[in-house]
Amino acid sequence: MRIFSTMIYREMKRFMRSRARVLGSLINPIIWLVLFGKGWAGAFNFPGASMIFGGVDYMTYLVPGIVAMTVFNMSFIQGITIIWDKQFGFIKEILVAPASRGEAILGRITGGAIMVMIQGVIILALSFLIASGLKLSGVLPALALSFLVGLAVAGMGVAIAMRMSSMEGFQMIMTMIMLPMTFLSGAFYPVKTMPEWMQWLAKVNPLTYAVDGSRYYLAGVAPTFSLTTDWLVLAGLAALFMGIAVIEFRRATID
Amino acid sequence: MTYAIEVENLVKKYGDFTAVKGISFKVRNGEIFAFLGPNGAGKTTTVHVLTTLLKPNAGTATVAGHDVVREPMEVRRKIGIVFQDPSTDRELTAYENMYIHGRIYGYSGNELREKIEMMLKFVELWEFKDRPVKFFSGGMQRRLEIARSLLHEPEILFLDEPTIGLDPQTRAHIWEYIRAMKEEHSMTIFLTTHYMDEAEQLADRIAIMDYGKIIAEGTADDLKKLVGNDVIYVRMEEPEEGIKCLNAEFIRGCRIMPDGRVRLDVQNASEAMPKLFELAQKNGLRILEVTYHRPTLNDVFLHLTGREIRDEGGEQKVARMIMRARMRR
CATH class of the missing domain: 3.40.50.300 (P-loop containing nucleotide triphosphate hydrolases)
Known part of the structure; x- marks a missing residue:
C-alpha cells in the first residue's frame, strides 16, 4: 500500500500547489448554475412547471446535473494529465521503482478522484446557497456516486493518455465529447421527454446514470432507471477503466 | 572476482x-x-x-x-x-x-x-x-x-x-x-x-x-596506446598538394581534417617537428601553423572510426569523404 498512498499524497500536493487553477476550474460550473440555472428557473416558474422536473423547481433539478458534469470534466482532466508525467519524465521514476506499477497507477487515479471530490463538495456547498429544495441527507450518497464517476473517468483518461504523446488535440476531443455527453445525460432536461433516438444515446452515456442517481439522492426526484442500475453501471465502469489503466501501465516501457 | x-x-x-x-x-x-x-x-x-x-x-x-x-x-x-x-x-x-x-x-x-x-x-x-x-x-x-x-x-x-x-x-x-x-x-x-x-x-x-x-x-591510458603516437596538426597553404609530399619514415599516418589542417601521426612530436620543417622546405611547402599534442580520447575515436566523436548529421558526410581521401602507407 506504500506506493498507493504515496501517489495519493503526490496528487494532494499538486492539487494544493495549483490552487489558482482549481479555483479557475470552478468558474465554469458556477456560470452554468447561476446564469443558465437562474435564467431558466425564472422561465419555468409557472404552475405545473415542476411536473416536468419530477416535482421540484428547476434550480434544484439542475444542481445534481451540474455537479455530475463538473466531476466528469475534472476527472477526465485529472486522468489525462498523466501525459505531463510522461513528458516531464516522472513516469520513469515510477517505472524504475521496486514497487507494484498497478498499485502506483491505482493510487494516481484514486488520488485524482479524491481531489475531484473536493471540488465537487465546493460546488455542492455553493449550490445549497442558491437552490432551495436540496436534501442534506443526499450529499454523502451523491458524493459516493461522483467518486465512482471520478474513478471511471480518471481511469479512462489515463488509459487514453498512455497511448498519446502530447496534449495537442486534446482540447478538441474534450469539447467534441464533453458537450454532447452533457446534453445527453439529462443534466439540463429529462431523458424521458427526449426524442427516442436521443433517449437511446442517453442510455449508453455513463454520465446519465450519475445524474439520475445523484438527482434522486439530492433532489428526491424518482430515478429514471433503478438505483441499482445506476450504482452497478458506474461501479462496473470504474472497475473496467481502472483495469484497463492498470494493464496499460504495467505494459508501459519508455521509448 | x-x-x-x-x-x-x-x-x-x-x-x-x-x-x-x-x-x-x-x-x-x-x-x-x-x-x-x-x-x-x-x-x-x-x-x-x-x-x-x-x-x-x-x-x-x-x-x-x-x-x-x-x-x-x-x-x-x-x-x-x-x-x-x-x-x-x-x-x-x-x-x-x-x-x-x-x-x-x-x-x-x-x-x-x-x-x-x-x-x-x-x-x-x-x-x-x-x-x-x-x-x-x-x-x-x-x-x-x-x-x-x-x-x-x-x-x-x-x-x-x-x-x-x-x-x-x-x-x-x-x-x-x-x-x-x-x-x-x-x-x-x-x-x-x-x-x-x-x-x-x-x-x-x-x-x-x-x-x-x-x-x-x-583505461584511458590503454585506449590512448591504441593510437600509439603523438599528433601534430599542420596548417599549410595547399593541404591537398602538400599531403602528397609528406612522405617520410617518421610520419606514420596523415589525413586532412574537416577544418583544413593536416593531421600527422608521429611517434615523438618533439623529434619529428624539425624533420617536418626540413621536409617541407625541401618540397617547397609553406607551413603556416603547427600544433602538437599527446593523443586524447578524441584521437582514439578518430583512429578507430575515422570520425570525430561530436560528428553529427551533415558533418558525418564530410568525415566520410575525408576517410576516403585518407592516405595509407
Whole structure:
C-alpha cells in the first residue's frame, strides 16, 4: 500500500500547489448554475412547471446535473494529465521503482478522484446557497456516486493518455465529447421527454446514470432507471477503466 | 572476482533498427565505468535495458547479481538512476520530490527525514528544499536528481549523460559529487557520456561505443596506446598538394581534417617537428601553423572510426569523404 498512498499524497500536493487553477476550474460550473440555472428557473416558474422536473423547481433539478458534469470534466482532466508525467519524465521514476506499477497507477487515479471530490463538495456547498429544495441527507450518497464517476473517468483518461504523446488535440476531443455527453445525460432536461433516438444515446452515456442517481439522492426526484442500475453501471465502469489503466501501465516501457 | 554488471551479446531492436548490436562487457564492483560515444551510439538504450525499462531482444544482462529480464524487481531495488532527461516532478518542491522517492523505496518517519536532509546537504540544495523544482536551474535539477538517486543507497548507480547541457563550472561541480560518491560509499557507477573529458576525468575504465557496438575498452591510458603516437596538426597553404609530399619514415599516418589542417601521426612530436620543417622546405611547402599534442580520447575515436566523436548529421558526410581521401602507407 506504500506506493498507493504515496501517489495519493503526490496528487494532494499538486492539487494544493495549483490552487489558482482549481479555483479557475470552478468558474465554469458556477456560470452554468447561476446564469443558465437562474435564467431558466425564472422561465419555468409557472404552475405545473415542476411536473416536468419530477416535482421540484428547476434550480434544484439542475444542481445534481451540474455537479455530475463538473466531476466528469475534472476527472477526465485529472486522468489525462498523466501525459505531463510522461513528458516531464516522472513516469520513469515510477517505472524504475521496486514497487507494484498497478498499485502506483491505482493510487494516481484514486488520488485524482479524491481531489475531484473536493471540488465537487465546493460546488455542492455553493449550490445549497442558491437552490432551495436540496436534501442534506443526499450529499454523502451523491458524493459516493461522483467518486465512482471520478474513478471511471480518471481511469479512462489515463488509459487514453498512455497511448498519446502530447496534449495537442486534446482540447478538441474534450469539447467534441464533453458537450454532447452533457446534453445527453439529462443534466439540463429529462431523458424521458427526449426524442427516442436521443433517449437511446442517453442510455449508453455513463454520465446519465450519475445524474439520475445523484438527482434522486439530492433532489428526491424518482430515478429514471433503478438505483441499482445506476450504482452497478458506474461501479462496473470504474472497475473496467481502472483495469484497463492498470494493464496499460504495467505494459508501459519508455521509448 | 564478482562483477556488478555482466552483459553478454546484448541486442536491442526498435522495429527494423538495431540500436544495440550484440555487446558484451563486465563492470567490476566499486569502479566507475563509462560508455563513451556519440549521440545515437546506443548508450541510453543500454542503460534502459540494464535498469529494466526495456526488454532486450537477445543476450543476457545481470545487474547486482540479478537477471534484468527474470528478476526486474530485485534489480530495481539495488540500483539508482539519473536519467538523461529530467524526471522530477516540477510542480513539487525539492523536499517533496525526495520524500515521494523515499516513500516509494520503503522509508518513512525520522529515518526518511534524516536521509533527505543528509542528501540535500550533500548536493548543497538544503536551503532550497521548499522551492518548487520548476524554479530550479538545470544544474540544480541535476543535483536534486543525483541526491534522489542516492537516497535509497543503491549498490549500483546509473548516470546517463549526467552533465549534458550544463555550463563548465556546474559540470566540474557534479564531477566532484560523483567522485565523492565513489569514494565515500564505494559505489559502482555506470556512466554514459559523449564528453571525452568527462570519461577521462571520472572513469576507471571506458568502453567506446559507436553504431551499437563496443569498439574498444580499457583505461584511458590503454585506449590512448591504441593510437600509439603523438599528433601534430599542420596548417599549410595547399593541404591537398602538400599531403602528397609528406612522405617520410617518421610520419606514420596523415589525413586532412574537416577544418583544413593536416593531421600527422608521429611517434615523438618533439623529434619529428624539425624533420617536418626540413621536409617541407625541401618540397617547397609553406607551413603556416603547427600544433602538437599527446593523443586524447578524441584521437582514439578518430583512429578507430575515422570520425570525430561530436560528428553529427551533415558533418558525418564530410568525415566520410575525408576517410576516403585518407592516405595509407
